[in-house]
Amino acid sequence: MFVQFSLTGYLRMELKSIKDAFDRVANKQKLSYSKTHEIVQMLTQEIEKALSVIQEEAPPYLDHRSIVADVKKMFMEVAPVNQLEAAEKELNVALTKYPKVLEKQLNPDISKAYRNNVEFDTHVVNQIIANFFYRQGMFEIGDCFVAETGESECSTRQPFMEMYRILEAMKERNLEPALSWAAANSEKLKQARSDLELRLRSLHFLEIAQGKNSEEAIIYARKHISVFADSLQETQKLVCSLLWSGKLDTSPYSEFLSPALWDNAVKELTRQYCNLLGESSESPLSITMTAGTQTLPVLLKYMNVMANKKLDWQSMDQLPVAVELSEEFQFHSVFVCPVSKEQSSDDNPPMMMSCGHVLCKQTINKMSKNGSKSSFKCPYCPTDVDISRCRQLHF
Secondary structure, three states: OHHHHHHHHHHHHHHHHHHHHHHHHHHHHHHHHHHHHHHHHHHHHHHHHHHHHHHHOOOOOOOHHHHHHHHHHHHHHHOHHHHHHHHHHHHHHHHHHHHHHHHHHOOOOOHHHOOOOOOOOHHHHHHHHHHHHHHOOOHHHHHHHHHHHOOOOOOOHHHHHHHHHHHHHHHOOOOHHHHHHHHHOHHHHHHOOOOHHHHHHHHHHHHHHHOOOHHHHHHHHHHHHOOOOOOHHHHHHHHHHHHHOOOHHHOOOHHHHOOHHHHHHHHHHHHHHHHHHOOOOOOHHHHHHHHHHHHHHHHHHHHHHOOOOOOOHHHOOOOOOOOOOOHHHOOOOOOEOOOOOOEOOOOOOEEEOOOOOEEEHHHHHHHOOOOOOOEEEOOOOOOEEEHHHOEEOOO
């Protein structure tokens, strides 16, 4: 716990030092700009004043030399170049120090944060990288990578090629490939509780309706849309939109013209296609790299803080510090005992007590003195907890 608090404080101090250095640069830049603007304005006014005098006075009373001499004298007294140089010098000093602060605080050496004793299966890693290229539609790069690494062809290449063929057709407002795929996988989509096929059928109905062929659109709706069990309301809205043919944009059904309908259909097709393929909707490599960039700074700071503690984290079973990731990277529920602060495991599962509070099994054993006591006080409420009534929780 002390290590976690120390690390948090250390991170805050380093972030504050970076922010302070940035603020100094920003303030110096503002001062330099203000000073430059002030001097330019002053010189402009003096020059305009001299020109006004020259234009108003006429010979023989006009003495150009004396007027120019006065302006020159004023310039010498103000010394604008010296003032600007002083302001720029202060800005340059701040700019010079800022990269040094960044280099000091943002350690580019990441070797401390990964384990040296981990053996990677090169074949598996290469397949993951190749799979990433193919699922991003980078087929030429993927083929080049596979050829240069000497790997066998990635099994997902052909399926992803088909997916991108469908998506490219949808960009051209051609729904035939997508409808064919959805029809062929209709039962699987129903099991996944996806409304993808209904979305695609609705978009195709709208395409027919916008071609001003209402009769054909109604026939299509009866044949392909009304068959969906939950499509009654959707069907009614689609058919009613035909009454506004040619002026749908000013109708109560203008939502049918929104590009978001196509975008959402593309996203749902991609998600379901990957799901039926046994792949996650997001690239595993992208998720791993993004999560790693959030975790890496914390680990690097931990290594710096614990450099003199002589602790070898290479042999630890879990991360030595708490790392908070964004919600999109939280795939599994994890329970941490509120008393021992230890993460639950198969040997130390979460147990719900009769009062409703949850502790880990080892904590309950310690509080009951390894079962020698039949009950004990809950640390969060005054209830007497009966050990025999504690039940294991499964997430």
